[in-house]
Amino acid sequence: MKKHALALLLALLLLLAPALSAGCAPDGGDGETSPTPDEAGQTPAGSVEGAAEKDKIVIGGVRSQSGVYALFDETAFGPIYRMWAGEVNADGGIYVEEYGKKLPVELIIYDDKSEMDTMTRLYEKLILEDKVDLLLPPVSTAALFAAAQIANQHDYLLIGAEGAAVSIKENIESYPGFFCTLNFSDTQVPALTEVLTEGGIESAFIVYIEDLHGMEYSQAAVPAFEAAGIEIKGNVSVPPDIGDMTPIINSAKNSGAQAFLMFAYPDQNFLAVSQAKELGYNPDVFFIGSGGSFDSCKLALGGDEGVEGIMTWGAWNEKSSDAAAEFAERFREFNAGDDTVFADWWGHLPYYVSVQVLQQAIERAGTLDNKVLREYIAENKFDTVMGEAWFENHMLAAECYLGNVGQWQNGVYEVIDVGGNRTAEPVIPKSAWK
Amino acid sequence: MGNPGLRLDMKKSVPFAIVAAALAAVAFLPRFASAYSVVFCSSVIMYAALSLSYAMFSGPTGYVSLATAAFFGVGIYTSAFFGKSLPLPALMIAGGVFSSVIAFAVGAITLRLRGVYFTIFTFGLVELLKHFVLWTETTFAGTRGRTVASFGSVTVFYCMLALLTALLLAAFLLRRSRVGKALSAIGESEDAAAHIGINTTAVKLLAFSLSSFAMGAAGAVMATRWAYIDPGIAFNSLMSFMPALMAIFGGTDRLLGPVAGAIVFAALEEQLITRFPSLYMIIFGAIMIAAILFMPSGVTGLIRRRPAKRKEDVPVGDS
Amino acid sequence: MLLTVLNVVVGGLIMGGIYALISMGLSMQYGVARILNVSHGEFIMLGAFFTWALHTAAGINPLLCVAICAPPIFLLGFALHRTIYKRLRDVTRVSGLFEGNAMLVSFGLMFVIKNIALMRWGSSPKGYSFMAYSVEFGGAVFSANRLLVLAFAVCVSAAFYVFLNRSRLGKAIRAASQDAQAAALFGIKINRVMAICFGIGALLAGIAGVLLSMIYQINTAMGMNYTIIAIIVVVLGGLGSIPGSLIGGFALGLIGSVVAYIEPSLQLVAYYVIIMALLLVRPKGILGR
Incomplete structure (x- = not known):
């Protein structure tokens, strides 16, 4: 018998594996019988289940709480959905007409370790096993593309946060339940070009990270700049793990370009800033991409003085509108005492808009049926912290944004777009590094 | 009956039958279990197939290969390129063939390296392929990622199960074959193996490309579940480390060791990651350390201890 | 032209110094204790974060942090070997098995240390500025802090080399790395020597972390990248050979610098091509035996 113990053990394990995976399910008999057979086929759970027993709205998400993307859950969308859920529950929940009462929100958040197989699998778990109402x-970006497809297969609604890019527009028709609230190169690059032209910039040196994000911004910026008469003195790609920017900074310096632009992620962007300081490179415009709009970048770059004059993508601040000021205040209160959470002057407002849209769509359409909700969202306008907001072809309309380009001035993140959104005049040329 | 040969065969066929019965039972999973357990089991089978194919070559020879992610990635890109024009089983075979061809070419130049040097080389292969694909995609296709056609989770599950079954059979037969014996001889002493007339290069090359077939096939199937891939996702070095860890954890000197390791690892991770998302790494790490300290010859080592046959049968610690 | 050459060479030496420093510790741990310590980068991360915390909270000079951080990190490494790896050696009597299991254990350690750091410091990048000005020589411009790091890396390496060759303990370590059995016969307390070696490896990683925090923004996920570079350098130089690690580190730094000058995005590819090519020509590294 001992000889066969291994085979027996294995057989046992094989059979036990599904049970192990299902161990988390609240009740034992998961998925075997669906309570009300529904003629519409695979409707998301919750829409038809007995109204009497429905006592909460379960919202699930797979977030990178460890691994390379952990930074974004920690500082970008992460604090926003937690704050929103807290606020909703403090208010007694969201009123859903089909159940005739306010339902509190329960979040189920899994960690995907910033890895694809885990991410896709856990979304299936949320949908199939946890039967969440909303996602x-x-x-x-890559995770969002994949999740959009999974959500689509199960007719779930998905409103994007960090990532996604203009290139998703090519496929947007195939994802009727996918919406995006963050602004990207298609609105930001034209705004930046206007700011540069207004500031008398005639030449630029571009560095971009060799991935979808960097390539997209570089490919948008080069023609836009050239059309505006800004000469491109360099357009260089860098790998994510670049360890020394000295040669690039030096060649930017030698090119005599008035503006230095770095379209990359926090690690590379911050390295560029600190090496530019060390090497005494102080062009008229110093622009960095993702990460520059986080308050936490002061931790990495030496406080208010350390970020002075740096321009980044964004943008909003407390002067943008009363609603924005009030939102910023609530955000500060909610996160008081947590030294890992900081404001993000690019994404926090659009992210909050995404959950507000969700909430208002439920309240006004009176249902948790994702198919109904997605039609409602596509066709209606919402009252949000950004003012009136609506979607055009599944992307938030360009007019909704409170700004696209920002600059750090005396420790405050100012919106410097040309036009009505501006909260402060841009400082071009920027002052010397301190 | 006094026929010892027949008795032996019958005795041997018992574990065989048990495994076959278990696999057959698993095949009915989509009928009686929840939809998610089918999805989860596909992942478990993926890990089992990867660690088993890792162990097929690395187990007997002692050559630790970290190229798993490279061949897995080749399979993924096979699906990304041909996913919209071929059925899933065909993609699986195509992914396996491409992987084997690459493994053969790589093996031909690298298999004279030994120990950690071989390991580093195979690890480099993953990074190299990642950057090469990235460069060709951005230069010639003007893109970075690709969408992959989807076939549904039940199809994926059956393809993976078929792959694992075929792989188990192949691994079983390989161990019995002359090639398998030669691989073990190489593991014990490569020089001695060469002396007794084994063509060590040919044997290693054969096993290396054979094992990479399953890796490529697994990649081709799993990619269809991911919907969107890019070089960073396809060539993720975690996919090299995890199967190796699972195989060592399960015990590489037993046929079913890697499979057991993969199931235990994957189930443990699933539980931790969904229940304690912020603490799972600590718990996972601690369990891993404790498991190695208290069962050093792997999960399967618990069942039956037998004297390890290794090239360096020398005690390490005397002081 | 000359200026470019100077730029590229000094830039390469600076990266090389860092690479050499981070790989010496790993080489030591593998060469003597037979542990391919995958959690090596986590000790670098710890050194960097201790320095950042001490500098920003208490205003302590980062250079002083080398002295402050060294003893606790050494003790941590020493204690880890005494508790975990010693036991592992006792339960696995077969050396091939020991190496595999030791690697698994260090994977476990990596997860544990990383998670603790993540809980304490979160995942956003941290940094401070130290000697952030440029130094000019021969018309080329360099960051002062990077030159300091280079000088420090060379000093630490030299001191370490002298320690191995001149001191009694150093000689015992070298003896143990060549043949642990024989060294034990000569009365060397192998377990203690190995624990010390593991501690020294952790200590060198910690010092590298202190230095890295002066020139880079740091984050809690930074460890793995450095572990990989360290493994590459160690293999390039020859396993267990300290001078090999030095040469390997500088070689890799210089090559990287040249490639980065021509085409920055190919730097990593170049590393792997070179290593693969070198391994094919010299399968045991530059100074491998």
């Missing part, structure tokens, strides 16, 4: 988006 929250994952972190990063």
